[in-house]
Amino acid sequence: MAWMKWALAAIAALAIPVAAQSPTQLQPARSNTAVLPVQTPTTTAAPSAAPELNRADLDAWLDGYMPYALKAAGIPGAVVVVVKDGQPLTMRGFGYSDVKARKAVDPENTLFRPGSVSKLLTWTAVMQQVQAGKLDLDKDINTYLDFKIPAKDGKPVTLRNLMTHTGGFAETVKWLILYGKKQPVSLRTALTRQVPDRIYGPGEIPAYSNYGASLAGYIVERVSGEPFDQYIERHILAPAGMNHSSFRQPLPANLDGLMSKAYKPGTDEPQPFEVIALSPAGALSASGADMGRFMIAHLNNKLLDPATAKLMYAEANKPFSGLPAMALGFYHEDRNGLTIVGHGGDTVFFHSDLHLIPEKNVGLYISMNSVGKNGSAHALREQLLHEFTDRYYPAPQRMLATAPTAKEHGAAMSGHYVSSRAGGFNWFRAIALIGQTTVAVDKDNYLVASSITDPSGTPRKWREVGPWLWQEVNGSDFLQAIPNGKGGVKMFSITPYAPIIEFVPAPASLNAGWILPVAGIALLVLLIAAIGWPVVRAVRWRYGYKSDLAGRPLLLHRLTRATAWVFVAVLVGWFAIMMMLQSDLSALDEGLDIWMRLLQLLLVVAIVGTAVSVWNAWTVATAPGRHRFATVWAILIALAAVFVAWLCLDLGLLTTSLNY
Structure with a gap:
């Protein structure tokens, strides 16, 4: 990742x-x-x-x-x-x-x-x-x-x-x-x-x-x-x-x-x-x-x-x-x-x-x-x-005294936050996922926000000095939150900025705290499945081993591995677009539309393939005499495909409009 x-x-x-x-x-x-x-x-x-x-x-x-x-x-x-x-x-x-x-x-x-x-x-x-x-x-x-x-x-x-x-x-x-x-x-x-x-x-x-x-x-x-x-x-x-x-x-x-x-x-x-x-x-x-x-x-x-x-x-x-x-x-x-x-x-x-x-x-x-x-x-x-x-x-x-609510309010503040200056429902949602700020509390009940750092890049620490108001430890900046009335916060901000861009809690569907670890595992599973397919075929060919799969089970097996390759192609394609934009902002026009549409077409193929991978997992799991490892692996591939397909849809990689 x-x-x-x-x-x-x-x-x-x-x-x-x-x-x-x-x-x-x-x-x-x-x-x-x-x-x-x-x-x-x-x-x-x-x-x-x-x-x-x-x-x-x-x-x-x-x-x-x-x-x-x-x-x-x-x-x-x-x-x-x-x-x-x-x-x-x-x-x-x-x-x-x-x-x-x-x-x-x-x-x-x-x-x-x-x-x-x-x-x-x-x-x-x-x-x-x-x-x-x-x-x-x-x-x-x-x-x-x-x-x-x-x-x-x-x-x-x-x-x-x-x-x-x-x-x-x-x-x-x-x-x-x-x-x-x-x-x-x-x-x-x-x-x-x-x-x-x-x-x-x-x-x-x-x-x-x-x-x-x-x-x-x-x-x-x-x-x-x-x-x-x-x-x-x-x-x-x-x-x-x-x-x-x-x-x-x-x-x-x-x-x-x-x-x-x-x-x-x-x-x-x-x-x-x-x-x-x-x-x-x-x-x-x-x-x-x-x-x-x-x-x-x-x-x-x-x-x-x-x-x-x-x-x-x-x-x-x-x-x-x-x-x-x-x-x-x-x-x-x-x-x-x-x-x-x-x-x-x-x-x-x-x-x-x-x-x-x-x-x-x-x-x-x-x-x-x-x-x-x-x-x-x-x-x-x-x-x-x-x-x-x-x-x-x-x-x-x-410098003000520490408030007695420091531990309670610090716990309420802990979590993942996105910028209020956000994109709509399009592929820029991926930036909100990757670029989140993590707020936590240390042993002294000081707040630490990952993206709010000093010139050396070290996260600064904040001590609560009033209700929902924190002062920088050994400094004079302030951080303030607005509670949401439900035990959490609506948003928070810091000095010296006027209210133009705020930190707002990440919704569950965009919370990097659980999405990124699961996405890492899912991508690893699909990558192994994709690369393992030609490697296993080459080994079998080298030693003259013939698989016992035939007919529909063999077709489902192959389509599932092909689906993994399509997901890899989709991710590599978006990575290439990002690299292109990094070097040339003038590419932010219709010139990329054809490539984005091709990636969306591949994603549609991958989503169809996800359904096939689920079918394959069911076939393997219900087949008599199949090895337990084969069953577990087929289920893992299916679950990984389902998750990555959901993530791609949730991040706006498949939209009718190409405005972003």
């Missing part, structure tokens, strides 16, 4: 592009964001005197932090911009935008791809239309569309749902990305060719959605009467003075030569331009200086009036009382007693973060042109915010 786990983990990364955070990236660094229960702290660390946030101190600090961090991470280039009081405080380029040409990053002119930070422009456009009275945050979005988004559980989707990622849409990756100077399809076509499954009712469970953000962009296009990219140019880029930015794909000629090269870890070979079909979710290209201008425009109310901006930054969805809330489009990243709103963003190659501290009139932006070694860009950008706030706005850390 190791090869399968590795392959599916690689495919899980396909959900990351144009997203803010992926389920596999829920590994935050230290934060002080939780609203804590009233208790006497066991320890309090007083903050040291903070240096003044000025350019001289900031540049000196960045010069000591960024070059080493980028080199250690294997990231060729980055841009960092800090704004304060309506002016750029510093705009710094680090490393190279073109490694081979030794071209340095220019913060004013070098363009980066900020990924899902692009959504902030989309959400700002929505709020402009709300401000103008053309949009209502709480109306059915079908009011503004020329196609229909069906209601779920009797509830329509609203713009408020889209802006808080509670529309209930499944994740989709087909047609996710193209490479090079290709013209994407129209925004309407991108939205209507694949309407995602609805896996939650509106407002029920946060589930980050690029589709939902792109719906919002199309709604702006509809009510404004302007194409989306043109609307952004006229009403956001121009007012903010962002002359080195565009949503257009491919880039206009005057900007094309300014685009930073993109790099895979460990190589100096530049990668092609990424074309995002769901453009409002992540298609922006912008210089660092322009992103500074965007932050200033927000902080100085150049794009929205003060009341609308206040509404946009306010807490709009806060399912966890002790963790950050979701604003309208912005994440709350509150820390050290400060209200901080922002957004993260990733394409395949570029990785970015934007943070606003409205009460200080300060903004911080970083973008990098590679994910770096072991995905280190994610940790680097998170740590930058934490180090920045701890340096210039320090606050005491509070």
Whole structure:
């Protein structure tokens, strides 16, 4: 099963592009964001005197932090911009935008791809239309569309749902990305060719959605009467003075030569331009200086009036009382007693973060042109915010006493969890099976969640300090769960993330705790049956041994072994598709459909063969004089075939639609 786990983990990364955070990236660094229960702290660390946030101190600090961090991470280039009081405080380029040409990053002119930070422009456009009275945050979005988004559980989707990622849409990756100077399809076509499954009712469970953000962009296009990219140019880029930015794909000629090269870890070979079909979710290209201008425009109310901006930054969805809330489009990243709103963003190659501290009139932006070694860009950008706030706005850390319910609630939390950002009923369910988080309790009644690790990859430990609230052991992050009223939990999350992707208990039909061990045994049985068939025939031929099977029993025996081979072919075929996608995301289009249909046809043959294997087991078991081992082995093969057939169906490998 190791090869399968590795392959599916690689495919899980396909959900990351144009997203803010992926389920596999829920590994935050230290934060002080939780609203804590009233208790006497066991320890309090007083903050040291903070240096003044000025350019001289900031540049000196960045010069000591960024070059080493980028080199250690294997990231060729980055841009960092800090704004304060309506002016750029510093705009710094680090490393190279073109490694081979030794071209340095220019913060004013070098363009980066900020990924899902692009959504902030989309959400700002929505709020402009709300401000103008053309949009209502709480109306059915079908009011503004020329196609229909069906209601779920009797509830329509609203713009408020889209802006808080509670529309209930499944994740989709087909047609996710193209490479090079290709013209994407129209925004309407991108939205209507694949309407995602609805896996939650509106407002029920946060589930980050690029589709939902792109719906919002199309709604702006509809009510404004302007194409989306043109609307952004006229009403956001121009007012903010962002002359080195565009949503257009491919880039206009005057900007094309300014685009930073993109790099895979460990190589100096530049990668092609990424074309995002769901453009409002992540298609922006912008210089660092322009992103500074965007932050200033927000902080100085150049794009929205003060009341609308206040509404946009306010807490709009806060399912966890002790963790950050979701604003309208912005994440709350509150820390050290400060209200901080922002957004993260990733394409395949570029990785970015934007943070606003409205009460200080300060903004911080970083973008990098590679994910770096072991995905280190994610940790680097998170740590930058934490180090920045701890340096210039320090606050005491509070360590709370262990709650008396630690053992009871730890037992309730133990189990397997999947990401709320899930696919619909298609082959991407396999990722949810393989990529599950396991929560357990150690001898000290500390929680340990397998996927929530420190920079070394070691799972972090959590100590309950209040009802269903855990604090990181020797740290300041928090983990909180919502009980389901039945002795278990509905979902849990961690700081510093806003509620966009949650951990939800794996259902029995998708619980890796029992499925993976059984699947391993079943696959081993089928593999032995498949390989053993020609081996036994060869041995018999070599020694002139003739089987006593004949007629129908012989036919059933052969068909059963052939079924095992068909199952092996199905699994090898899906493995090959995964490897293809790992090396070329542009294969996420109709090009794979024919191969998927062939694999589905093979699966149908295997399912029919499963019935034959059951018939064979019955024939062997009821035949007089058959050896007990032959009977047990025939039954094992039949049971293995039945289980693998069920698993393939349960994982969505046989569907009428090839949208995923």
